[in-house]
Amino acid sequence: MTEPSGAERDPKAVSKFVESFAAQLVEAGMQRMSARVFAALLSSDSGTMTSVELGEQLQISPAAVSGAVRYLAQVHMVSREREPGSRRERYRVHSNQWYEALTNREAIMKRWEDALREGVTSLGAETPAGRRLAETLAFFEFMESELRAMMERWRVHRERHFGDG
Amino acid sequence: MTEPSGAERDPKAVSKFVESFAAQLVEAGMQRMSARVFAALLSSDSGTMTSVELGEQLQISPAAVSGAVRYLAQVHMVSREREPGSRRERYRVHSNQWYEALTNREAIMKRWEDALREGVTSLGAETPAGRRLAETLAFFEFMESELRAMMERWRVHRERHFGDG
DNA sequence: CGCTTCTTTCACAAATTTGTGAAGTTAAGG
DNA sequence: CCTTAACTTCACAAATTTGTGAAAGAAGCG
Numbered sequence: 001m002t003e004p005s006g007a008e009r010d011p012k013a014v015s016k017f018v019e020s021f022a023a024q025l026v027e028a029g030m031q032r033m034s035a036r037v038f039a040a041l042l043s044s045d046s047g048t049m050t051s052v053e054l055g056e057q058l059q060i061s062p063a064a065v066s067g068a069v070r071y072l073a074q075v076h077m078v079s080r081e082r083e084p085g086s087r088r089e090r091y092r093v094h095s096n097q098w099y100e101a102l103t104n105r106e107a108i109m110k111r112w113e114d115a116l117r118e119g120v121t122s123l124g125a126e127t128p129a130g131r132r133l134a135e136t137l138a139f140f141e142f143m144e145s146e147l148r149a150m151m152e153r154w155r156v157h158r159e160r161h162f163g164d165g
Numbered sequence: 166m167t168e169p170s171g172a173e174r175d176p177k178a179v180s181k182f183v184e185s186f187a188a189q190l191v192e193a194g195m196q197r198m199s200a201r202v203f204a205a206l207l208s209s210d211s212g213t214m215t216s217v218e219l220g221e222q223l224q225i226s227p228a229a230v231s232g233a234v235r236y237l238a239q240v241h242m243v244s245r246e247r248e249p250g251s252r253r254e255r256y257r258v259h260s261n262q263w264y265e266a267l268t269n270r271e272a273i274m275k276r277w278e279d280a281l282r283e284g285v286t287s288l289g290a291e292t293p294a295g296r297r298l299a300e301t302l303a304f305f306e307f308m309e310s311e312l313r314a315m316m317e318r319w320r321v322h323r324e325r326h327f328g329d330g
Numbered sequence: 331c332g333c334t335t336c337t338t339t340c341a342c343a344a345a346t347t348t349g350t351g352a353a354g355t356t357a358a359g360g
Numbered sequence: 361c362c363t364t365a366a367c368t369t370c371a372c373a374a375a376t377t378t379g380t381g382a383a384a385g386a387a388g389c390g
Contacts, residue, residue, distance in 0.1 A: 009288070017284035017298075024277050029194035033379080042301065043284060045293040051337070061380055066338055087336045087387055093297075098304050112189050119182035119208060123174070128210040132258075133182075135327050136207065139263050142319055150311045157307060162300050198349075216367070226350055231368055252357060252366045 009045070015057070017043050033060065033068040038077060041093045048081075048092040076100035099151055106144060113140050174210070180222070182208050198225065198233040203242060206258045213246075213257040241265035264316055271309060278305050 018039040025035035036058050041049055049057075051065045058065075069091055072078035077097050081090050094100060116137040123130045183204040190200035201223050206214055214222075216230045223230075234256055237243035242262050246255050259265060281302040288295045 009292075009294075013287040014294075017280070017287060021277070021280040021284065024273075024280050027276075028273050031378085042297060043288060043294050047293075047297060062337070063339080063381080064379055067379080070338090085388070087334090089337075095297075095300075098301070108189075108193050111192075112186070115182070115186040115189050119186065122178040122182060123208060127174075128212075129174075129179075129208050131327075132207060132212060132260075135260075135323070136263070138326065139319065139323075142322060143315075146315045146318070150308075150315070153311070154304065154307055158300070158304070161303065162296075196348085227367070228351080228369080229349055232349080235368090250358075252364095254367070 011057075014043055018058075031068070031071065033064050034071045036060075037065065037068040037091075038072055038093070041078060041091060047095075048090045050083075050088050050090055052088075054091070075104050099154070102147060102151060106147065109140050109144060113137055116140070176222075179208055183223075196233070196236065198229050199236045201225075202230065202233040202256075203237055203258070206243060206256060212260075213255045215253050215255055217253075219256070240269050264319070267312060267316060271312065274305050274309060278302055281305070 018036060021042070022032070022035040022039040025038065026032050030038075037054055040054060040057055041047065051062060051069075054060075054065045055062055069078060069080065072091075073080055076094075077100065078091050078093055081092060082088075083090055116133050119133045120130050120137065123133065125131070125134060183201060186207070187197070187200040187204040190203065191197050195203075202219055205219055205222055206212065216227060216234075219225075219230045220227055234243060234245065237256075238245055241259075242265065243256050243258055246257060247253075248255055281298050284298045285295050285302065288298065290296070290299060
């Protein structure tokens with residue numbers, strides 16, 4: 001089990017990583033096929049794969065690839081690009097994928113906040129329940145601004161350590 | 166639809182909040198019954214409810230309550246306490262529930278990190294794929310320490326604005 | 331245009347998840 | 361101890377989700 005040297009990639013090793021990382025994503029709530037596709041892209045040297053390549057490596061149908069990619073694109077974890085002069089599409093992981101994913105997370109929090117705000121007014125801001133909801137709401141608003149600042153710090157940190165991949 | 170004054174709680178209003186907030190949690194990946202139970206607790210004045218109360222308000226079986234509560238307790242979003250001298254159990258939302266939930270989130274990230282570390286060594290730290298995994302790993306490690314600091318800031322912020330409920 | 335190559339959509343079978351009633355377990359209070 | 365109230369576990373039916381093959385839909389290329 002020594003480190004691969006140079007050009008060769010051990011499909012076994014790749015597959016092992018793909019499946020174990022995907023399993024963790026699934027456990028955290030991601031759909032299985034999306035998780036596997038994402039892990040495969042993440043562990044590819046170029047950071048891009050075609051639909052066919054994904055289907056072959058993961059042993060899944062074109063339909064499954066299509067569904068997985070649609071979801072991943074929707075949450076901005078993968079982008080699609082057309083190979084010039086070809087009907088073949090390439091799917092790519094962003095270097096700032098996590099930034100995108102977190103930004104997307106904010107949209108979800110916004111909807112939570114909306115529901116909470118409604119709850120505060122309808123239950124009454126001065127009732128114990130209303131106060132609890134208000135505090136919860138405040139927490140999310142706090143988190144939102146903190147996350148923004150945090151991502152900016154990451155951008156800086158990353159540039160220092162990894163250059164601008 | 167004016168603000169409720171004093172003692173009365175409008176079950177319709179409570180239920181509306183419970184269902185709409187729960188729906189958002191479900192959309193973010195939480196199981197339906199757990200989401201509903203959590204929302205019900207969150208919007209109760211005392212912050213606690215018994216199994217029977219939950220079953221009645223949400224129109225679900227004792228078995229469903231049991232399952233939902235088991236999950237919520239596991240992820241530290243709810244705690245169980247025995248009413249002294251009774252076989253009745255009370256379920257309670259913590260005031261620092263979100264702190265707990267996020268701490269729990271860290272456990273998940275740790276497992277992601279483990280999978281990534283293995284990937285880096287097995288694919289080779291100097292391969293393009295290995296470098297991408299390493300950067301991803303660095304991001305999670307960064308997030309972890311930032312989250313810790315953020316929660317400490319929230320603790321302070323909260324105390325200033327809400328006292329130590 | 332029409333052929334060819336990819337991708338997406340659709341209907342369906344298989345697998346999984348969900349919530350229930352009923353039986354089982356635990357513990358308080360006689 | 362025995363009764364009984366409360367919670368949990370279990371087996372199952374219903375509902376939902378998942379992934380596929382097949383058909384339909386785009387888009388390059390001649």
